[in-house]
Amino acid sequence: MLNFDFYNPTRILFGQQRIADIDKHIAKSAKVLVLYGGGSVKATGTLQEVLTALGERTVLQFGGIEPNPSYETLMGAVEIVKQQNIDFLLAVGGGSVIDGTKFVAAASVYQGDARDILKTRGGVIKHALPMGAVLTLSATGSEMNNGGVVTQKDTHTKSAFFSQHTFPQFAVLDPTKTYTLPARQLANGVVDAFVHITEQYLTYPVNAPVQDRFAEGLLLTLIELGQQAVHNPTDYDLRANLMWVATLALNGLIGAGVPQDWSTHMIGHELTALYNIDHARTLAIVLPAMLTVRQDAKRDKLLQYAQRVWQITEGDEQQRITLAISKTKDFFNGLGVDTQLSAYDLNESHIDTIIQQLSAHKMVALGEKREVTPEVSRQVLMLCL
Amino acid sequence: MLNFDFYNPTRILFGQQRIADIDKHIAKSAKVLVLYGGGSVKATGTLQEVLTALGERTVLQFGGIEPNPSYETLMGAVEIVKQQNIDFLLAVGGGSVIDGTKFVAAASVYQGDARDILKTRGGVIKHALPMGAVLTLSATGSEMNNGGVVTQKDTHTKSAFFSQHTFPQFAVLDPTKTYTLPARQLANGVVDAFVHITEQYLTYPVNAPVQDRFAEGLLLTLIELGQQAVHNPTDYDLRANLMWVATLALNGLIGAGVPQDWSTHMIGHELTALYNIDHARTLAIVLPAMLTVRQDAKRDKLLQYAQRVWQITEGDEQQRITLAISKTKDFFNGLGVDTQLSAYDLNESHIDTIIQQLSAHKMVALGEKREVTPEVSRQVLMLCL
Secondary structure, X not given: OOOEEEOOOOEEEEOOOOHHHHHHHOOOOOEEEEEEOOOHHHHOOHHHHHHHHHOOXXXXXXXXXXXXOEHHHHHHHHHHHHHHOOOEEEEEEOHHHHHHHHHHHHHOOOOOOOHXXXXXXXXXXXXXXXXXXXXXXXXXOHHHOOEEEEEEHHHOEEEEEEOOOOOOOEEEEOHHHHOOOOHHHHHHHHHHHHHHHHHHHOOOOOOOHHHHHHXXXXXXXXXXXXXXXXXXXXXXXXXXXXXXXXXXXXXXXXOOOOOOOOHHHHHHXXXXXXXXXXXXXXXXXXXXXXXXXXXXXXHHHHHHHHXXXXXXXXXXXXXXXXXXXXXXXXXXXXXXXXXXXXXXXXXXXXXXXXXXXXXXXXXXXXXOOOOEOHHHHHHHHHHOO | OOOEEEOOOOEEEEOOOOHHHHHHHOOOOOEEEEEEOOOHHHHOOHHHHHHHHHOOOEEEEEOOOOOOOEHHHHHHHHHHHHHHOOOEEEEEEOHHHHHHHHHHHHHOOOXXXXXXXHHOOOOOOOOOOOEEEEEOOOOOOHHHOOEEEEEEHHHOEEEEEEOOOOOOOEEEEOHHHHOOOOHHHHHHHHHHHHHHHHHHHOOOOOOOHHHHHHHHHHHHHHHHHHHHHHHOOOOHHHHHHHHHHHXXXXXXXXXXXXXXXXXXXXXXXXXXXXXOOOHHHHHHHHHHHHHHHOXXXXXXXXXXXXXXXXOOOOOOHHHHHHHHHHHHXXXXXXXXXXXXXXXXXXXXXHHXXXXXXXXXXXXXXXOOOXXXXXXXXXXXXXXXX
């Protein structure tokens, strides 16, 4: 096992009817800005439930945070925070709203150009406003971690940032709040959580059996429940288990003490920034190709994955690895998520642009062994066509 | 899945050579009391390493915290804290030292009789001194949770307490610090962690597949590594994995959203308080008997345990359950831990006293369904002879 630090102070309030409990975890005197995305939190009544829970506190609202939240939009919220002396931020939504709120929390108290936060991957963050989250979509894990991803529209750049100051103080995880989500978003959530796990699991062995078992447990649960959860919108247990898996997939636990990859995410970010493909769908395209191209470096873990996650025990090593990758792809397809660039009208002619963007963003030595060069990324993208 | 709160702000500093890092996590101006047990932390050099890391801070020491730390001893530390205006406590040791330090942290600032903390199971704790831990023995999980157990010698009473104010702020987990432990203590640690897991796993199903998979992953790892870890004192990975398992076995994660039992612990506490049997050894005695007596209430989970943890697939349900319990017992015995009261010179004549103590301590409706009455406890103890 590798040396590691693990720190995660976010308080999880899990279950039905938990929104009212936010009252216990925000100062009575706080001046709160509630941040959300489109109109769905209004239509479903979740926003009103939050406002009721906040009681007599002074509350302002900031709506319109888009999927893949943009620097440009978020700076509008930063302006309000500064002008109105807001001292608590409450995100109501999915990963984009929570990521965006983390950025606002840091940018509102940063002395200087807020783009520094993105340029330094959060390194300049020395403090941030306190924040909480009410989750309405299981996918990114942002509700219980300290990271976010923000897009600068002008340069088609998606930038990740991290800081120990940007953990939500609490997160309400009420599975019933996901009942009204469209199947497409649910399927995206399953894929997003799945690939968060593989980025931390499918690398190389460092004798960390607990991390392996936990990652496998999460993957097995997603495989068992994924399709059912997408198609049974009001089955509480399915939604609850999916929600808890997605949170645990990226709260730091399964990645503590093991190597991590993240090259699939980095290439996926370019696809979203350039062509506006849903984040999860970019992962479903890139992951199978990445595993295929890098199977020698990942051989031991791929064989373990084949056996423990897909119960593949027949065939030689090459056959087992190929079958495991193929089953991964089938799983994504079975959720209604395409796994080829052609499904998004992209072809070989677009690859140069993607590679150029990777280079422009210094994504030239990716993966757990830093061996995903632009040339390897090109091989991967060719397999995605 | 049941509704739950999960909150665990302890920062884990895991790996070799991490003691020096405590310097970053204690205020430079802090007046520190270092608490420890017997002389082993002196003999091994760990205490000196801690003192070096604390640098120029004012540091006092309090040694002599015994296994199953006593109220009487700990009140001596409380006296020092008050007289010397100590403002940070640093536990250096195993579960007993860390549990005791939590009690000191709360009792030092409690206005009233410190026994109230034990009588109310921590309910009266409204604040506590900040504390950290340097772990030297993997077993109890106290390094990353908010609970402790303290013995009042005068009444032979072991009392558990919990408070959100008694989490260690940080815990250093350096596996090399366990190299010098005697095999007996290591074996105890494996059993203790094992039974912490079964108390949260072997109850009844509530459709919580992730919690099940995590618990099974921890049990499988203990079974794979337990004996090896006991007999290979300087194998880093074995000790590291054992350490991380024991921490995760009782940090709140696998018990979140599921029923919990803890009747084996409550009966075990009486055995320790009356007859001074090592805590883990009392668990090894009681657990197999408890599972046998309560197998109807635990049927579904016992069958899952048989299949997933012990790979038992042959035989009818009764045979599989019986074999799983028998393998559990064999596992403890294989570690050199006895599983019968007779090994400690106890016989049927002692059972009345144990039952009387359970009743005196109001332990009359134990377990996940509150159905472990004194009569059921008697049946269990008869099977332990």
